[in-house]
Amino acid sequence: MTFKKSLITCSILGLGFALTACSTTSTETANQTSSTIEITEQNYAHAETARNYRNWVALGANQHITHMRNLPPRGKDAPTVQMNDDTLYSVAVVEAVDGMVTFEIPESDVYMAVQVVNEGGHGEHYVVGEGSYTAAIETDYAFLIYRTGTEKGLEAARTAQDKIETDTLKFGTYEVQDYDYQEVEAWTSTLTAETQGQVFAYTFPRTSKEVTDLHQWNLENANGWGGSSPEVNVANLYTNSVMLDAEQCQTTTFEEPESKYFTSVTPYDESRYLIAGANHISSNDWVTNGDGTVTVSFNCGSNAINNIDTNGQDFSFTVRYYGVSQKVMNGEIAPEKSVIKS
The missing domain is CATH 2.60.120.600 (Domain of unknown function DUF1214, C-terminal domain)
Structure with a gap:
């Protein structure tokens, strides 16, 4: 396995700024309901995915890899529902090139995995450990989630994050989708409430063709968007x-x-x-x-x-x-x- 020597360093935007940016976008979108896409059972998963892309774009993830250097914030300050409390996140929103995304996982002494989430919310690929990977994806853009283990402490995890190289990723072209994000959030709240009285297991089908129960798929996106198959x-x-x-x-x-x-x-x-x-x-x-x-x-x-x-x-x-x-x-x-x- 070969690895490039250059390291892209990124400025890290504070989460307070990120949520301010998200809130502003949501308000502006809500005021343009006549031109926004109506949320339906059929497109909810895409809309909820767009909401998560949008939240991380506000952190700069469509311009460079965005590292979360601490465990996620509590409550709705978090950019994504049901975030892990046991790994650090690094996220990149990138364009596929000829239907493929190429990324690398550096050598490290802590757990590190990458999940490739398409615009429909499907985690098409989940790979663990050092290597260079090229993965096909069924949509134009991909949301790459690097999960870095904290089993040896936060400093060890941050050191591993700093080794991530992004030379192969195409940044800068994703545009926030035209949904009414207040409506998306209302759908998410309703779907989440539906599952509170029951034990709930996730299946997370890898592609759109693997969805056999649309309502179950919507419930999974509402309760734990971005989970792996x-x-x-x-x-x-x-x-x-x-x-x-x-x-x-x-x-x-x-x-x-x-x-x-x-x-x-x-x-x-x-x-x-x-x-x-x-x-x-x-x-x-x-x-x-x-x-x-x-x-x-x-x-x-x-x-x-x-x-x-x-x-x-x-x-x-x-x-x-x-x-x-x-x-x-x-x-x-x-x-x-x-x-x-x-």
């Missing part, structure tokens, strides 16, 4: 629990998932955003029980095993299996289904 020992599987009461101590105990890379459990509020002050629990550092099983506790006190304190905020939790194992794919392990009140 599960692939044993490569890509990730995600599941959501039901909404849980923060006033009660609750636990879930499950067999070690044996993800190839790691597994994490992260709480979210009812709108699927991270909760202020709440941490995630990861297999990189969780404590196992004497029989090898894993117990994660929620709001059970600082002495409880693998405790997550949601600070009085009702929540659901998402389990992410990075490099999902076959037994998890087979449904043999399901922490979201085994929650008990203590």
Whole structure:
């Protein structure tokens, strides 16, 4: 594998500025409803994808790779719903060249993956580890999500981010799509609310041709846009629990998932955003029980095993299996289904 020696450095825009820019765009678009594209069941996934492209374009991601140097902000200050709390993000919005996108993952001593998300919201490709990759994509533009592991701390992750090279990427041509983004957000809120009373599993079909249930696909985009299509020992599987009461101590105990890379459990509020002050629990550092099983506790006190304190905020939790194992794919392990009140 060969790697170019040059390194593109980028100025990092603050998230406060980014959200100001997003809000301004949303207001201007809303005032032009006569010329905007109506949101329907058929185009919602494209519109929600355009909303996420737009939020990251406000951070400069269509001009250069945009690194998020810290864990994502809590609440709706985040540019994307249900963001990971266990990796740093780097994002590029780029044009495909002859239907292909070529990108590189540098050598590093932490987890690093790239997901290629097309304009329909499909993560067509998910690749892990050092190499140069060329991937076909079914739309004109791609949203590249670099996920960099924090298992060795933030500084190690930032060092790995700095090694990312973007010589092969075509920047500067993406234009924000003409949707009414207030309407898109209203659709997203409605679809998210529909799933709050149930355990929810994502399938994330890789292409438009693989969508067999349009409503399910829309629910997946509303609850966790940008998630990967599960692939044993490569890509990730995600599941959501039901909404849980923060006033009660609750636990879930499950067999070690044996993800190839790691597994994490992260709480979210009812709108699927991270909760202020709440941490995630990861297999990189969780404590196992004497029989090898894993117990994660929620709001059970600082002495409880693998405790997550949601600070009085009702929540659901998402389990992410990075490099999902076959037994998890087979449904043999399901922490979201085994929650008990203590």
